[in-house]
Amino acid sequence: METAQTLYLNLFGEDKIHVLKELLHACVDEICGRPGPTYHKFVNSMDWSKEEYEETYKLISTLLRHPASLYLTEEKMPQEYHELPEQIQQNILSCLKVRREQLTDALLMECSKEKHETVIDFDWRLKLVMGSSKLASLREPLLQLDLILENKNSKRILDFELNKDELDTFINIMEGIVLECKQNN
């Protein structure tokens, strides 16, 4: 299979280098959560079958998704990289060089979502409690906090109500975590 994919990549001749570049960047865009490449977009410029396109696309995206390739050094590149012709290697490397930070961010987010539930959004509402079953008149502000969490394949809302003290402790803990991260560097 690998050899077949490399073969497809060999389709990119000297004159098709800009198409290769476009495909590479489009793949990076997709990883970063933007619209990615489609067969229709490249069918005119490249003149290949759908299967050929799919295989090439798969190879490129696995290469770009591999965290080892972010080091930008020849030695640490994944195995598939070394099987490619030198010109294509160069192009891939330059693309990586330009898009390194974005790729890292995107991969970090993905990895985090894969491992744990990750907060992607939050929402809050302030409510004033006027009374309870025990106290007829009570004026306690309550914050209803919704943390929108995303997992590898599910999305849920974690919601809780906090009074003033609880909110303070919550914020303090969060700030403490951020501070610790900064000090560790």
Add this chain to the structure above:
Amino acid sequence: MFVPFTHGQVRFVQFNLSVIRYYNCTVERFRIFTFLRMMEEVDNIIIHSLRQIGCDIGENITNLSGFNTNTELVVEATVKCLDIIKPGLGLSTVLPVNMAARFRLGATLAQACSELGYKGDIGYQTFLYSSEGDLRKVFMFLIEKLPKESDKPLSEPVSNVALLEKSIATAIAQSLAAPWLPHYCHTKGFRNRGRARIPYKFVNLEIPKMESKEEYQDYCIHYMQSVPEQVQNEPSFLPSLISYNARALHSHSMSILDQINWLNKQYCDKMTEANMPGDVNVLNRDSTKNTTLPSTQPQIKDNGTRETKIVDQKILDKMEKQDLQIEKIKVECDSLRNDMEKLQDVIKNLTTSVTQVTTNYQNEEKELTINEEQKKIKARIYDLFQDGEENIKKLEAAIETTTSKLINLGNQWEKHRVPLIQKYRQEREKHSTKASASQKKLDDIKLLKEKERELQEECRNKDQQYSQLVIEVQKLPKEVNRSAYTQRILEIINNIRKQRDEINKVLVDTREIQKEINTLTGRLERSFTVADELIFRDARTNEASRKAYKLLATLHSDCSELVNLVEETGATIREIRDLEEQIDSEATKNVGANLERITADLKQMKQETAELTAQLQNKTS
């Protein structure tokens, strides 16, 4: 004979007339006077309370007659009164220009008044073409209906804060009325208000930076997507911008290399995790790879030079040696592990046996101690067996001495005990009496405490009342000139008393006059009958006396006619006065002015209708 009589009768008639006139005049004057005073007072009160409500009444208006020509003022005052009595009528205090609207307003005002319970005759004319008396009646009724000072604060909201609280309370009541549902059950409900409708979905925006590197510039020019392209859907555009800004403001806490290292570690972990179940297989595969690789590689690189082959061979040799070593070590490891397991088993067995032995040992030691004690007792018994009888005797003697000692001790004990018991009993009695006394005292104290508590409570209540009253006193308006009012009331009472006295005097006078009239008429009758008889007797004989009798008869009839006439004149005078009064009352209703106004309004209305018809015609044409 009858000249003085007739003269007297004429005098009497004159007197009678003058008395009646006097009486009538005083009563009339008095009535008018009291009426005017009373009206003035009432007007003052009405105008004062209207000013308090907030009507803009000029300083020059001191009584209700000033209202007569001022329809706007009348309407404004009534509307304000009605507004306070029954809030929410929504009438405007400004008199409309349109005549029809004016009549409508007057009619609604009249209806509102009659709804409130006004019993008199009321209609739009009462307000639009007002007469003083009607207005006075209406305003008196309305001002009586005005809410008193004490219940004012209940109906009126105090301040902006109170208003805000009220609105909050209504909003919360509304929200409480809604049934509880978990948040995900409804996205539109009242409780969910405040939830962001658009989720915060963002894309990492990329915006070209000032960088001179050729590759970057190339990328920016040829391949970078424009911002609208980067954002797939519109709602995530703003979030993307915001997070771009936030990213620019807060730099990453970790360096990019650290991040990449971490990512790689995670990746490796993932890979190994995926391979975990087949851990041994991996090892085996590695080993097989190691073995197979060399065999395949030479095939592929058969065309290569021999040197490389030799080098490969060497590497192969080394590999094999290492494999052998590994095998050896593995075998050793296995044997060692077996040994270890055996030894551990032995250790386990030994420890169990040790515990058994220790328990046995402990049991036997216990038995030993018991046996030793038994042995001691037995040795003593054997000692005593040697000369048994003597010992028995000795023992009996010892027993006897001990019994006698016991009896002695018992006697002594009894001796000591009796007085002590007595003492104890006495003390107990004393104690019980003391205890009862103290119990009584305790009860007393409790009662006193309860009383104290009650008194304290009373005191507190009184204090509260006092403070409440003080607050009420402070609340009460201090501007009310109570003394002026009381003085006025006293004055009025005094006036009334004076007037009553005068009335009484007049009444006594009239009664006296009545009496005099009666006596005079009686005397007249009698003297007439006497004269009549005398002259009648003479008339048969004397011609002159016959004439005289005739004259007397005519005189009598004439006089009675005169008296009748006087009475009639009195009645007519009274009638005239009544009529004058009626004229006055009609004059107070200022019909003339009202008529003028009505005609003016009629003209205006006609004009308006004419205009409207003209407009209608214009439209239809």
